[in-house]
Amino acid sequence: MTASFFRMAxxxxxxSAIGPFAxxxxxxxxxxxxxxxxxxxxxxxxxxLAFFISFxxxxxxxxxLSDMWGRKMPLYLGIGIFAVASIGCALSTNIETLIAxxxxxxxxxxxxxxxxRAIVRDMHTGVQAARLMSLLMLVFSISPILAPLTGSAVxxxxxxxxxxxxxxIAAFIGLVLLATQxxxxxxxxxxxxSGLKSAMTAYRLLLSDRNFLTLTFIGGLGISSxxxxxxxxxxxxxxxxxxxxxxxxFAFSINAVSFFAVSQATGWLGERFGLVRVMRIxxxxxxxxxxxxxxxxxxxxxxxxxxxxxxxxxxxxxxxxIPTSAVLALEDHGAIAxxxxxxxxxxxxxxxxxxxxxxxxxxxxxxxxxxxxIAVCAFAAFVLTQATIGRRAAVAAAE
Numbered sequence: 001m002t003a004s005f006f007r008m009a010x011x012x013x014x015x016s017a018i019g020p021f022a023x024x025x026x027x028x029x030x031x032x033x034x035x036x037x038x039x040x041x042x043x044x045x046x047x048x049l050a051f052f053i054s055f056x057x058x059x060x061x062x063x064x065l066s067d068m069w070g071r072k073m074p075l076y077l078g079i080g081i082f083a084v085a086s087i088g089c090a091l092s093t094n095i096e097t098l099i100a101x102x103x104x105x106x107x108x109x110x111x112x113x114x115x116x117r118a119i120v121r122d123m124h125t126g127v128q129a130a131r132l133m134s135l136l137m138l139v140f141s142i143s144p145i146l147a148p149l150t151g152s153a154v155x156x157x158x159x160x161x162x163x164x165x166x167x168x169i170a171a172f173i174g175l176v177l178l179a180t181q182x183x184x185x186x187x188x189x190x191x192x193x194s195g196l197k198s199a200m201t202a203y204r205l206l207l208s209d210r211n212f213l214t215l216t217f218i219g220g221l222g223i224s225s226x227x228x229x230x231x232x233x234x235x236x237x238x239x240x241x242x243x244x245x246x247x248x249x250f251a252f253s254i255n256a257v258s259f260f261a262v263s264q265a266t267g268w269l270g271e272r273f274g275l276v277r278v279m280r281i282x283x284x285x286x287x288x289x290x291x292x293x294x295x296x297x298x299x300x301x302x303x304x305x306x307x308x309x310x311x312x313x314x315x316x317x318x319x320x321x322i323p324t325s326a327v328l329a330l331e332d333h334g335a336i337a338x339x340x341x342x343x344x345x346x347x348x349x350x351x352x353x354x355x356x357x358x359x360x361x362x363x364x365x366x367x368x369x370x371x372x373x374i375a376v377c378a379f380a381a382f383v384l385t386q387a388t389i390g391r392r393a394a395v396a397a398a399e
Contacts, residue, residue, distance in 0.1 A: 008119075008123070012116040014173075014174065015075065015112045015115075015178065018174045019055065019082065019110065020109075020113075021147050021167055021170055022082070022086065022105055022109060022167045023147075024230075025148065025151035025166065026151055026163040027151065027233070028151050028155060028249055029155050029160035030044055030045070031235065033047065033095075033098070034095075036160065037094055037095040039095040041235055042360065045360060047102045048231055049356060051102045051103065051106040052352060053103070053353055054105075054110070055113070056106075056346045056348070056349030056350050058107040059110045059114045059345035059346045060342050060343065060346050061110075061342070062074050062078060062111045062338075063114050063338040064196070064198075064199035064202070064338065066115050066186070067198075067338040067339055068199075070184050071118060071119050071186050074111055074115060075111050075182075078107075078110060079112065079175050081104065081105075082108030082109050082111075082171050083108070083168055083171035085102075086101075087168055088100075088101035088105075089105060090162075090164035090165050091161075112174070114338065117330065117337075118337040118341045123185060148248070148253060149246070149250070151163050151166075151245075152245040152246045152248070154166055202336040202339040203339065205336070206339070206340055212329050212333070214389065215325045215329035215389075216325070217384055218283065219325035219326055219344070219348060221381035221384065222321045223322065223349075224351050224355035225314075226259075226318065227355065228355050232370040232373075233248070235363075235365065236365075240365055241304045254312060258319065259315045266323045270324065275324045275327060276324075276328065278320055278324055279325055279385070280385055280389055283317075283381055285317040286315075286321060286378055287379050289313045289314035289378075290374050290375045290378035291378065291379055292310065293310030293311070293374070294371045294374070297368050298368055298371075304367075307371060314378065329344055330344070358373070359373035
């Protein structure tokens with residue numbers, strides 16, 4: 001792989017991380033935000049849910065815009081909105097205002113999630129795309145690995161408002177990278193046929209493509225399992241298990257290390273065994289780890305080391321599921337890669353938002369409901385894979 005290959009992965013990974021940075025960095029602050037703004041845990045979690053809802057829905061807009069305008073202009077727009085909303089979050093004096101600005105922040109952050117995937121598809125397909133996607137995810141891992149640690153340090157010295165000033169700075173750094181380091185990958189001649197009508201046609205095509213939807217839902221259920229953990233873990237680990245915000249950050253980062261370290265084997269495994277086979281095996285192992293974790297914890301073995309061990313193993317396998325499902329879903333849609341990436345992202349986060357809402361209904365302050373929610377998402381991904389991808393692979397092998 002050339003230096004330009006790694007350079008592109010670095011730039012796209014950092015642009016992708018800006019939005020998630022606004023999630024992961026302030027996770028250690030959730031309990032203190034609730035105390036400072038006089039809101040209970042369920043209301044405080046709405047600051048997270050509001051971000052996810054707008055983050056999901058706004059992706060439907062950025063994909064077609066990137067097909068019509070090129071990849072860079074919508075990125076400028078999104079990161080600019082994100083920066084302004086981050087300032088609003090920092091200045092919020094009540095929980096309602098914070099929730100509103102978090103919603104706007106999600107609208108801006110969605111651009112960085114959609115468009116880098118489309119740029120990968122502009123440049124590569126197949127195993128090369130999987131290799132670039134996994135490298136992008138390695139850089140992207142700066143958010144769940146370093147953001148909680150950085151957030152806990154910022155909170156200690158500057159309070160939770162300091163987190164939002166920090167992500168504002170990150171947004172301005174992203175704008176500089178975009179202006180100076182990223183070239184346009186969608187030529188003007190390819191944009192000429194793109195418009196509102198073509199976007200609606202593309203969405204109809206994608207929504208009728210069973211392969212695209214299946215792979216998107218498998219990836220979405222995997223992401224949901226992680227976001228159920230993300231939404232509940234600050235309260236479980238800090239309030240139930242008694243970790244400090246810094247200790248929580250380390251515990252959260254360990255799972256992220258597992259996820260992104262294993263994801264780096266995607267290209268090599270895909271080249272040797274095929275991306276479909278890699279995904280099927282990874283989904284099975286991911287579901288097995290999470291279901292066993294839920295059963296063991298429900299049986300009374302719910303100590304933190306037990307949960308942490310299963311999460312480390314399960315999220316490692318999830319690191320293979322996410323890039324392979326994304327690459328396979330986009331494989332046949334290069335001409336509408338931006339729109340396909342946006343629909344994929346929206347469906348991922350809509351599924352995750354539903355999972356987060358349902359899991360919050362059963363949250364009782366302990367770890368067992370969270371573990372059960374994670375296991376349900378993982379098992380659903382396994383069932384869908386076996387019923388669709390697994391069946392097609394078996395038929396193909398018999399022919």
